[in-house]
Amino acid sequence: MNSVEQIAQYATGHWVSQMVFTFVKHNMGDAFQQQAATATQIAERTGVNEDNCFRLLRALAPLGILKQDNDQFSLTELGDFLTTKHPMSLTDKVLLEAGYEHVLLWTHLSDYMVSSTPAPKAIFDLDNYFGLFEKRPKHLDVFAKAMGSYSQDEIAMIESMSSLDLSELDTLVDLGGAYGDLLASLLQRYPNLEGILFDQAAVIDNVLPLDRMTKQAGNFFEQVPENQDGYFLKHILHDWDDALCLKILGNIKHAMKPTSKLYIAEFGPVPETDEPHLSKMFDLHMMLTLNGKERSLSQWHELLASAGFKVTMIHESFGPLSVIEACLADPV
Ligand SMILES: C[S@@+](CC[C@H](N)C(=O)[O-])C[C@H]1O[C@@H](n2cnc3c(N)ncnc32)[C@H](O)[C@@H]1O
Known part of the structure; x- marks a missing residue:
């Protein structure tokens, strides 16, 4: 990564934080049920909008949280930590650190x-x-x-x-x-x-x-x-x-x-x-x-x-x- 990309990544860190937060808040990790799924299936299981869901999953894939194969998405080893069943689940930490109160506090x-x-x-x-x-x-x-x-x-x-x-x-x-x-x-x-x-x-x-x-x-x-x-x-x-x-x-x-x-x-x-x-x-x-x-x-x-x-x-x-x-x- 060159310097411009690196600083851009730091500056948009809150985008990534909110993407991960949204994935956890809507319990999308668990919605995979340990199998590959389409955005339509994940949207149905979590009650979010289908198109919005596809766009979120597509953007999360390059971060290493999901793998995308045409219209199929699956959790990677990293993404597994964002399920509640994982023995070292990180969902509760994500909900606190990227949640409304902490994000607002950091704007100060x-x-x-x-x-x-x-x-x-x-x-x-x-x-x-x-x-x-x-x-x-x-x-x-x-x-x-x-x-x-x-x-x-x-x-x-x-x-x-x-x-x-x-x-x-x-x-x-x-x-x-x-x-x-x-x-x-x-x-x-x-x-x-x-x-x-x-x-x-x-x-x-x-x-x-x-x-x-x-x-x-x-x-x-x-x-x-x-x-x-x-x-x-x-x-x-x-x-x-x-x-x-x-x-x-x-x-x-x-x-x-x-x-x-x-x-x-x-x-x-x-x-x-x-x-x-x-x-x-x-x-x-x-x-x-x-x-x-x-x-x-x-x-x-x-x-x-x-x-x-x-x-x-x-x-x-x-x-x-x-x-x-x-x-x-x-x-x-
Ligand atoms: C940062 S948390 C640490 C919790 C726990 N020790 C841990 O490591 O997971 C601080 C804790 O101190 C408690 N606390 C804050 N002010 C307190 C006070 N004046 N008297 C007693 N407990 C207090 C909070 O309710 C909270 O549970």
Whole structure:
């Protein structure tokens, strides 16, 4: 691809994003029923307009999602990820990241560069992103399912961390644990562990209880469960700026026993060099939506030290997620 084509591709990235979103939103991947089909058949099975359907499928084929053979289309190996049946289905992530709310929030990026006003405020007049759950209740389900889907990949990453061992813990709280996917996997892996799923009421109300799991609704800016052996935070601190992170960490410190451990799972640490890393893109998303950030190793050390913690280990995985393990710097 030459430079002109490459920049044109970047500039029209939102076209591709909406093509993939539309394919998933109308459940077209499943409509193939694992066989080749014509656009007419897919249109009939999904209730979309036949001509529009043909034109969408034709445009998706060169992206590697479909194969076109005269009037027959079939899913490629890549396209299979856009079916709900695939064990690593990406449909929930597509519905969140290319859906109405996130697309609208990203249109604010250029204004944000000057104003630093978070996009939820500018676009939806909300104090923070999570207010969307009440203002646009359907978004809660889309968000929580996508988090569950991210968690499935990330659970595999966490399970791959040979240095991470929670077998010494009897109790653990997953702060902001959403629908509880991570906690459920940890409870399965550690049969003696008891866990608290802590999140906003609107989120955990939907979660079915599991053996050894207690649900607790609350606000981690006010208080968190006391005397737990472990405090797990996956994709929580990247949501907030340093001052708000210090508030959450302060509440955890206050609730901890001297021997308790803190586990922070995030994309990164952000490399200080120019190597590609997912954390660099997510950093922009967190900046725009919450004034949050992904952090480099030195930023983690600094933040945790200011909150009275010391980093004891960085557990790396085969993917972009790492777990930072920390304990109280001065246990009393
Ligand atoms: C980015 S999501 C991460 C969810 C989950 N830990 C994961 O990795 O899939 C952030 C979570 O924090 C929760 N949350 C946001 N503000 C909160 C607050 N003040 N108190 C408790 N939970 C909160 C949200 O409801 C959401 O489930």
